Amino acid sequence: MLNDSNIKIDDLLEATYETFYMTTIALVGTFILGILLGLLLYLTMKGGIWENKFLNFIVAAIVNVFRAIPFIILILLLFPFTNFLIGSIRGPNAALPALIIGAAPFYGRLVEIALREVDKGVVEAAQSMGAKTRTIIFKVLLPESMPALISGITVTAIALIGYTAMAGAIGAGGLGSYAYYSGFQRRDFDIVFICSVIIVIIVFIFQFIGDFISNKLDKR
Amino acid sequence: MISIQGLRKVFKTKTNTITAVDRLDLDIQDGEIFGVIGYSGAGKSTFVRLLNRLEEPSEGSIKIDDKEITELNTNELRLARQEIGMIFQHFNLLWSRTIEDNIAFPLEIAGVPKAERDKRVEELIRLVGLAGRENAYPSQLSGGQKQRVGIARALANNPKVLLCDEATSALDPETTNSILDLLVDINQKLGLTIILITHEMHVIRKICNRVAVMENGKIVEQGDVLDVFLHPKETVTKKFVEQVMGNGEEDDLEQLLAEYDQGNIIRLHFVGESANQALISQLAKKYNVDLNILQGKITQTQRGAYGTLIVQLLGNTDEIDKAVQYITNKTSVEVEVIRNVK
Numbered sequence: 001m002l003n004d005s006n007i008k009i010d011d012l013l014e015a016t017y018e019t020f021y022m023t024t025i026a027l028v029g030t031f032i033l034g035i036l037l038g039l040l041l042y043l044t045m046k047g048g049i050w051e052n053k054f055l056n057f058i059v060a061a062i063v064n065v066f067r068a069i070p071f072i073i074l075i076l077l078l079f080p081f082t083n084f085l086i087g088s089i090r091g092p093n094a095a096l097p098a099l100i101i102g103a104a105p106f107y108g109r110l111v112e113i114a115l116r117e118v119d120k121g122v123v124e125a126a127q128s129m130g131a132k133t134r135t136i137i138f139k140v141l142l143p144e145s146m147p148a149l150i151s152g153i154t155v156t157a158i159a160l161i162g163y164t165a166m167a168g169a170i171g172a173g174g175l176g177s178y179a180y181y182s183g184f185q186r187r188d189f190d191i192v193f194i195c196s197v198i199i200v201i202i203v204f205i206f207q208f209i210g211d212f213i214s215n216k217l218d219k220r
Numbered sequence: 221m222i223s224i225q226g227l228r229k230v231f232k233t234k235t236n237t238i239t240a241v242d243r244l245d246l247d248i249q250d251g252e253i254f255g256v257i258g259y260s261g262a263g264k265s266t267f268v269r270l271l272n273r274l275e276e277p278s279e280g281s282i283k284i285d286d287k288e289i290t291e292l293n294t295n296e297l298r299l300a301r302q303e304i305g306m307i308f309q310h311f312n313l314l315w316s317r318t319i320e321d322n323i324a325f326p327l328e329i330a331g332v333p334k335a336e337r338d339k340r341v342e343e344l345i346r347l348v349g350l351a352g353r354e355n356a357y358p359s360q361l362s363g364g365q366k367q368r369v370g371i372a373r374a375l376a377n378n379p380k381v382l383l384c385d386e387a388t389s390a391l392d393p394e395t396t397n398s399i400l401d402l403l404v405d406i407n408q409k410l411g412l413t414i415i416l417i418t419h420e421m422h423v424i425r426k427i428c429n430r431v432a433v434m435e436n437g438k439i440v441e442q443g444d445v446l447d448v449f450l451h452p453k454e455t456v457t458k459k460f461v462e463q464v465m466g467n468g469e470e471d472d473l474e475q476l477l478a479e480y481d482q483g484n485i486i487r488l489h490f491v492g493e494s495a496n497q498a499l500i501s502q503l504a505k506k507y508n509v510d511l512n513i514l515q516g517k518i519t520q521t522q523r524g525a526y527g528t529l530i531v532q533l534l535g536n537t538d539e540i541d542k543a544v545q546y547i548t549n550k551t552s553v554e555v556e557v558i559r560n561v562k
Contacts, residue, residue: 125312128272129326129377130301139328143316219357220315 006188015178016198018092022164022174023202026099027157033104034156035149037063038111039137049123049133063105071102071163075170095172099163107156114148115141147218154210158203165199175199222248222271222381222413227280229266229437240266242437244280248430250380253407253414253522255424255445257460258434264417267434268383271415272304273297284381302330305374305412309386311366313358319345319369320354326376344372347409348402364395371402375410382406384416388423396420400427404522421463425449425521433457446492446523465517465527476514476530477559483534484561485514486544489554492524499553500531507543509535530558537561 037059043049044056069077075098082097083089118141126140142149168176175195183191229241240263248254258264269275271282273289282289284304292300313322323344327337345351348368358366367387374382384403388396404427407414418424424431424445432442433456440454449465452458477485488499500511516529533540547555 119312121308121310121312122314124274125306125308125373126325126329128274128301128304128306128383129329129373130298131329132298135329139325140314144314146316217316220359 005190006182006186007191007194011178011182012194012198015173015175015195016202018172019161019164019168019174019176019199019202022092022095022099022167022172023157023160023206026096026103026160026164027153029096029100030103030107030156030160031153033100034107034153035111035142037104037108038115039141041108041112042115042141043133043137049136063108066101066105067109069102071098072166072170074098074102075167090171092173095164095167095174098167099160102163103156103160106159107152110152110156111145111149114145114152117148118144147214150210150214150217154207154214157206157210161199161203161206221250221283221285222246222415223281223283224248224271225281225283227267227270227282228278229263229270229275230278239437241270241277244437244439246432246439246442248413248415250413251407251411252429253403253416253427255416255418255428255431256434257418257421257424257431259419259456262434263437264419264434265385266437268385268415268417271381271383272301272306302326302377303379304381304383305377305379306383306385307367307370307374307387309389311358311363311370311390313366313369313373315358318355318357319350319361322358322369323372323376326373330377340376344375347375347406348372362395363391364398367391367395367399368402371399371406375406375412378410380412382412382414384414384418386417386419389418389420393422396423397426403427421460424460425464425519427522429522433460444523445521446526449521449526450491464519472515473530473558480512480514480532482561483510483512483532484540484544484557485530485532485559487556487558488516488529488531488547489556490518490525490527490529491552491554492526499547499551503543503546506546507535508539509533509543 040059041056041063044052044059066074078098078101079089082094085097086094088094122144123136123140126136164172164174165176168174168178169180171177175198179192179195183189183195224244224246227241227244228239231238231240244267256264256267266275270277271289277290280290287300289300314325317325320341323341324337327340332340345354348371350365350368350372353361353365358369361369388399391399400423403414406412416423416428428445430443431445431448432439433448433454434440435456441448441452441457448457449461452461500513503509504511510533512532512534514530514532516527518525518527518529533543544555544557547553
């Protein structure tokens with residue numbers, strides 16, 4: 001059975017590496033951008049520290065629009081932007097802008113929800129001690145919501161793995177690309193199968209790491 | 221000294237406006253424990269939050285040591301707040317930090333260097349009696365211990381004023397007492413002014429020097445705790461006093477008189493320091509009378525004991541008269557003769 005398999009180990013490893021690469025780099029970008037968006041949404045909301053109806057509306061609108069566009073279309077829409085930024089529209093690097101822009105608004109909403117869960121009394125206590133807004137963000141809001149931020153990024157990471165597969169189908173490389181071009185188009189379904197298995201394993205790994213860190217941090 | 225004049229806070233909603241604090245005037249002396257009591261919705265919590273501008277006053281003036289709090293800009297207010305400690309009903313500790321790090325937090329905010337911070341934290345942990353729990357997380361502590369952390373945290377930057385917003389309302393009676401003892405202790409040791417908001421008269425009775433009673437955003441009555449206990453004027457104040465002293469004493473007086481139909485019956489009013497003297501045993505030793513306590517309640521305030529005893533005096537009429545004379549002339553206990561047998 002394995003002898004007449006179409007799987008080339010080198011190609012499979014390369015594809016797995018590319019998927020890992022895209023997911024990890026995009027995840028870092030999503031984490032940073034998502035926290036920025038989530039903080040902006042939280043701080044500018046009604047009763048927030050920087051209450052600002054206009055800014056809140058704009059940020060919320062951007063987040064909603066980008067979340068509404070299906071990812072496969074978002075990649076196509078971003079082709080000119082990607083080309084300008086990366087200098088190419090092919091390969092794992094070219095997928096990064098679309099991955100980050102596609103995932104960050106989703107994560108941003110999760111960050112906002114996580115921040116809303118922070119006890120208002122604790123923020124108030126920090127204010128009563130004369131804390132600056134910067135201190136409140138970095139020493140109260142983010143640490144106090146960290147378990148939720150981590151489980152949020154875990155959920156986002158799994159969505160991102162799915163996105164990389166889609167991006168792969170239109171030329172980004174990775175397991176999606178390998179499964180589609182070398183597997184599906186040549187009717188070598190063993191390749192499609194093994195790629196699915198590896199993606200499932202990667203998802204499990206991310207979920208496990210995420211749960212572990214989140215539990216470790218939670219002292220409640 | 222804290223001087224508050226014409227302080228007012230109006231909340232506007234779409235449909236109506238609510239005046240939570242209505243033109244409040246109040247002077248609080250340095251080093252005193254000042255209590256504000258009222259039912260929920262009276263505006264007392266809003267009032268205490270106006271003092272460090274967690275709520276922005278609508279109008280009026282708040283002077284703490286001649287510094288006009290209402291006129292400070294954001295940055296000046298931040299610095300002023302470092303000199304005003306605050307503790308809360310629900311403690312508001314950071315669950316993500318250990319006890320040590322929670323207490324160090326205000327020091328970090330004030331920019332105190334690490335070495336000095338550690339030293340100060342150690343002092344504070346000892347002051348509030350939490351030695352050994354430095355590395356625990358708040359979730360591992362009981363309510364009373366959490367409030368001790370809250371107090372240590374509030375004292376970290378050596379404030380001149382400590383605001384207590386229903387600080388004992390989430391605690392059981394025994395823990396409440398230990399927290400109140402701690403507050404008295406730091407008030408005496410550090411000489412800081414404490415402003416305490418509560419709905420429990422017991423708290424006022426136990427530790428406050430002066431009290432203000434709030435209703436509908438206004439102070440309806442204020443004065444020395446003992447005076448307010450002795451001569452409550454407003455209905456709401458009377459209700460609060462009853463919380464501690466109980467009521468309905470007068471109702472069964474008739475019954476008492478019927479049941480104990482011999483000898484004289486007098487009512488003794490203990491007002492302040494006088495109750496320190498062992499009055500009853502003195503009378504028994506000095507005069508040839510038998511004393512029978514029929515009913516009564518004595519409670520302790522910061523200015524001494526306060527309460528009433530109804531006592532039956534049995535014996536020779538002359539001796540009884542002498543005993544009553546003694547109480548009237550030699551002690552500050554007030555005597556009211558209910559029944560005099562000649």
